[in-house]
Amino acid sequence: MEIKNVPNWVLTLDEEDLEFIKRFVLNSGSLKEIAKVYDVSYPTVRIRLDRLIQKVTLNDAVDNENFVKFIKGLSIDDRISIEDAKLIIEKYKQEKGDR
Secondary structure (H helix, E strand, O other), rough: OOHHHHOOHEEEEEOOOHHHHHHHHHHOOHHHEEEEHHOHHHHHHOOOOOOHHHHHHHHHHHHHHHHHHHHHHHHOOOOOHHHHHHHHHHHHHHHHHHO
16 A cells, blocks of 8 residues: 555554554454453553544544534434435545545
8 A cells, every 4th residue: 555545544643553453453353362462451451442443533533524524414403314424424435535
C-alpha cells in the first residue's frame, strides 16, 4: 500500500498503538492473551483498547466530519431514516476511498 493510500487515522497512531494492534491481531483479538503478553490485568487491557478505539474513531471522524454530521443530523431530526443515513454515509466513504 502506498503511503498516500494509508488512512489518516492510521497515520495519527503512535508506535505503541501500532504495536498493540499488531499484538491484538496476532493473538486473534483475545484480550486475555494480550493481558498475558503485557503482564497486566484484563481490565487494564480493556481500558487500553477502549482508548485506542476512541482515538481511531475521533481521527476517522475528522476526515468526513462535516458531511457525516449533516447526514446524522438529518436522521436525528427524522428527515431521513437511520437505514438511509447509514447507506449514504457508507457510499460517501466508498467514493472518498476511490479518489
